Amino acid sequence: MKLGELAPMVGNQGSPESEAPTVKAAQFEYCRPGSVRAAVDALRTSGGDGKIIAGGQSLVPVLAMRLGRPSVLVDINRIPGLARIESIDDRTIRVGALVRHRSLVEQRAMPLLSEAASWIGHTAIRTRGTIGGSIAHADPAAELPVVAAAVDANIHVAGAAGTRTLSAAELFIGPLATSLGDSDVLTAVDLPLPTRWGFAELSRRQGDFGLVTVVAAEVDGQIKIAIGGVGPVPVRPREAEEILAGGSAARSRLAEAAKAAAVAVTVGTDIHASAAYRRAMTEEFTRRALEQLTSSVSKGAA
Numbered sequence: 001m002k003l004g005e006l007a008p009m010v011g012n013q014g015s016p017e018s019e020a021p022t023v024k025a026a027q028f029e030y031c032r033p034g035s036v037r038a039a040v041d042a043l044r045t046s047g048g049d050g051k052i053i054a055g056g057q058s059l060v061p062v063l064a065m066r067l068g069r070p071s072v073l074v075d076i077n078r079i080p081g082l083a084r085i086e087s088i089d090d091r092t093i094r095v096g097a098l099v100r101h102r103s104l105v106e107q108r109a110m111p112l113l114s115e116a117a118s119w120i121g122h123t124a125i126r127t128r129g130t131i132g133g134s135i136a137h138a139d140p141a142a143e144l145p146v147v148a149a150a151v152d153a154n155i156h157v158a159g160a161a162g163t164r165t166l167s168a169a170e171l172f173i174g175p176l177a178t179s180l181g182d183s184d185v186l187t188a189v190d191l192p193l194p195t196r197w198g199f200a201e202l203s204r205r206q207g208d209f210g211l212v213t214v215v216a217a218e219v220d221g222q223i224k225i226a227i228g229g230v231g232p233v234p235v236r237p238r239e240a241e242e243i244l245a246g247g248s249a250a251r252s253r254l255a256e257a258a259k260a261a262a263v264a265v266t267v268g269t270d271i272h273a274s275a276a277y278r279r280a281m282t283e284e285f286t287r288r289a290l291e292q293l294t295s296s297v298s299k300g301a302a
C-alpha cells in the first residue's frame, strides 16, 4: 500500500466550486471494527480505497491537505489485543501494532526501542502515534523503521489470504511505500533484543525528523547497522557490518566501518542538507552509534 498514490498537490485542493484552499479532509465513511478479521473485510470491501487509521499522526495531515482521499477510514483502535508488549522468549519481544510511541519510551524490555521512540516528534505525537502506523507509513527518516531494519524484525500481517510474516527488508520498498496490500493489517512486530546497542541521531531541532539516524545493534553476536534519512528505505551498510564481523568491534575498526557506511548511502541535496553534509554526518553518526555500542556493557541474551 503506497501513500505515494496521492492526489497531485496542485493549486486549490478544496472543492471545485471553492476558491479558498482547504485544511479539511474530503468526505469519507468511517468504520470501527472489533477484530482484525473485520478490519481486513472492511478494507477488502472498500475495493482498495480504504485506509486504516491508528494514531492518525501521519494520516490526518495527509487527509487534511487532501494528499489522500480514501473513501473509507477503518479505525483499528478498539481492536482488542493489539496494544500489548509481550516476551516471545528471553531474546525477543512482540510489540502489538497499537502500542503508542509513549509506551515504547516507557517500557524497559528493550532500551534501544525506548531511546529511539523518545526521539519521535513531541509529546502529543508520541501519545497518539503507534508502532504499526510508523512502520506502515514507512517514512525513510522515521526512527522505528530504522530500529526494525537494524535488528531484523519480523512483521506480522493479516490479509485477505490469511496471515504472514515479513522481514523489514521485504516490507520497506520505497519512501512511504511498503509491500502491504490494500486490505492488509499490520498486527505486531517481533523485535530481537540486542545485547549491546548504540543510537545516534542528527536533527536540526528537538522533535524534528532526523537528517541522519543510526542504529547499531549486536544480535546473536553480530553487529548490525541501519541508517535512516539517507535513502528511500533504511539502509543496511553490509560492508561496514562485515568490517565488524564476529562482534569484536575493536575501536580501531569503528572508524573504518563508519567510512564504509557513508559510502553505502544514497544521498541527495534537499532543503535540509547538502548531499556532502549528509554523507559526512552519516560517517560521524555511525561512528558515534558504534562507539556507544562498544562502550556499553553486554546484557547477555536479553
Ligand SMILES: Cc1cc2nc3c(=O)[nH]c(=O)nc-3n(C[C@H](O)[C@H](O)[C@H](O)COP(=O)(O)OP(=O)(O)OC[C@H]3O[C@@H](n4cnc5c(N)ncnc54)[C@H](O)[C@@H]3O)c2cc1C
Residues within 6 Å of the ligand: 003, 051, 052, 053, 054, 055, 056, 057, 058, 059, 060, 061, 076, 097, 119, 120, 121, 122, 125, 128, 129, 130, 131, 132, 133, 134, 136, 137, 141, 142, 143, 144, 180, 184, 185, 186, 187, 207, 208, 209, 210
Ligand atoms: C508534527 C509531527 C512530527 C512528527 N515527528 C516524527 C518524528 O520525528 N519521527 C517519526 O518517526 N515520526 C514522526 N511523526 C509521525 C508519527 O510518528 C506517526 O505517529 C507515525 O508516523 C504514524 O503512526 P500513527 O499511528 O499515527 O499512524 P496513522 O497516521 O494512523 O497511519 C499512518 C499510515 O499507516 C497506515 N497504518 C496505520 N496503522 C496500520 C496498521 N496497523 N496496519 C497497516 N497500515 C496501518 C495508515 O493507513 C496510514 O497510511 C511526526 C508526526 C507529526 C504530526
